Amino acid sequence: MMVETSTLGHFHHQRLDLRRWVPAFFTSHKTLLTLLWIAAFASVFLWQRNIVGGFLVYGGIPGRPMPMLRPMAFNLTDFGGVGDGVTLNTEAFERAVSAVSKFGKKGGAQLNVPPGRWLTAPFNLTSHMTLFLAEDAVILGIDDEKYWPLMPPLPSYGYGREHPGPRYGSLIHGQHLKDVVITGHNGTINGQGQSWWKKYRQKRLNHTRGPLVQIMFSSDIVITNITLRDSPFWTIHPYDCKNITIKGVTILAPVFGAPNTDGIDPDSCEDMLIEDCYISVGDDAIAVKSGWDQYGIDYGRPSMNIMIRNLVVRSMVSAGISIGSEMSGGVSNVTVENLLIWDSRRGVRIKTAPGRGAYVRQITYRNITFENVRVGIVMKTDYNEHPDDGYDPLALPILRDISFTTVHGQGVRVPVRIHGSEEIPVRNVTFKDMSVGLTYKKKHIFQCAFVQGRVIGTIYPAPCENLDRYNEQGQLVKHSASQNVTDIDYDF
Numbered sequence: 001m002m003v004e005t006s007t008l009g010h011f012h013h014q015r016l017d018l019r020r021w022v023p024a025f026f027t028s029h030k031t032l033l034t035l036l037w038i039a040a041f042a043s044v045f046l047w048q049r050n051i052v053g054g055f056l057v058y059g060g061i062p063g064r065p066m067p068m069l070r071p072m073a074f075n076l077t078d079f080g081g082v083g084d085g086v087t088l089n090t091e092a093f094e095r096a097v098s099a100v101s102k103f104g105k106k107g108g109a110q111l112n113v114p115p116g117r118w119l120t121a122p123f124n125l126t127s128h129m130t131l132f133l134a135e136d137a138v139i140l141g142i143d144d145e146k147y148w149p150l151m152p153p154l155p156s157y158g159y160g161r162e163h164p165g166p167r168y169g170s171l172i173h174g175q176h177l178k179d180v181v182i183t184g185h186n187g188t189i190n191g192q193g194q195s196w197w198k199k200y201r202q203k204r205l206n207h208t209r210g211p212l213v214q215i216m217f218s219s220d221i222v223i224t225n226i227t228l229r230d231s232p233f234w235t236i237h238p239y240d241c242k243n244i245t246i247k248g249v250t251i252l253a254p255v256f257g258a259p260n261t262d263g264i265d266p267d268s269c270e271d272m273l274i275e276d277c278y279i280s281v282g283d284d285a286i287a288v289k290s291g292w293d294q295y296g297i298d299y300g301r302p303s304m305n306i307m308i309r310n311l312v313v314r315s316m317v318s319a320g321i322s323i324g325s326e327m328s329g330g331v332s333n334v335t336v337e338n339l340l341i342w343d344s345r346r347g348v349r350i351k352t353a354p355g356r357g358a359y360v361r362q363i364t365y366r367n368i369t370f371e372n373v374r375v376g377i378v379m380k381t382d383y384n385e386h387p388d389d390g391y392d393p394l395a396l397p398i399l400r401d402i403s404f405t406t407v408h409g410q411g412v413r414v415p416v417r418i419h420g421s422e423e424i425p426v427r428n429v430t431f432k433d434m435s436v437g438l439t440y441k442k443k444h445i446f447q448c449a450f451v452q453g454r455v456i457g458t459i460y461p462a463p464c465e466n467l468d469r470y471n472e473q474g475q476l477v478k479h480s481a482s483q484n485v486t487d488i489d490y491d492f
Contacts, residue, residue: 083116133187296328
């Protein structure tokens, strides 16, 4: 069987190569060797400083170290796989995953998907597994919904999301797993969502469409160095998971005509890193969620400790980075930094409504750039979409402790639109170091309603009157006249 070496084991093999190389190199290159050893020692020292109790630390967000190479590897062709784009490979994937599962106590195993087009119906992963897609390998989801199994609604939604009752499962699925890696040499997982989108628009589907990749109730998940495209519904949906890393991933769908093809939707997840990704899709590039109305309140699993950084994203119909609107388990300690949002309807958005309950708090945005974005920063408290009539309209969410530092860009119509309400005010919002080039020169382009917060230093355009003004030294210059001034203009 062929073993294809994953980049996840690169550091390990570097160390082994170094041990073989040092004796021969030492006699004639003492000076260079000394410098190399100093550099290596410094690297190890810095690496060890970032280890806290066995966990790597990503800017305050903990996550487990990358897994090493598996001791065993298989090829999909070993199990009858045929990569001609026509043969259905579901049974080959199932047999391969079953073989991998037998190595769980021995460090797991890797399933290599060679170059080719591997048509399949949905299949499940197993613990201690690496799914490795070679360059030019494409896993194709069959576009006939008869092959897609039905699953119960998510417990924090109580509803299929688009229809009551069961929902379609995901193309690649896993539940109650530990130590799973999906990686490769930028191979592709293609959901062939075109027929799903058409049937959805024509109202020919009786159940909610399925995600492309959904991992549930699991921990220690790594998704890296692959391309995902044309999902029937949300693309990557980790649900009630811990310790997740999504890195170096490209996610694509048409920017129009591909409904609800969110890129990455962390849902009731804890300790998560999303970095170095490119996302251009037909809905939110990233949407942080935690359940829907009374079902999410009862389930009670927040999304927390999430780092999102070094991304380029586009969303022509929705937003680059969203929180909500399904946030009824709570969302806290989310950092978004080093983000470019281009040619998009909205930049970063928080959306909620009466009935959601819970909170969105301790949210930090840093170094955000808008390039041709209609509305840069949005907070909306009347996003009134509900699973059924059983929600409690008095379950009011709390929005507070949200900061924006170093926000720049050009070609923006409305830089800020914070639409709090009397029942759901927005509290303790901070703006600092902001300068956004505008396409419209109307007077009220920094829009606020029922907002309390501060502006530190000088920002452009001029902020709304709801916010206190501080100088660069943090000294109060001017109190807001009223925190409840309403100045929202949806005409532009």
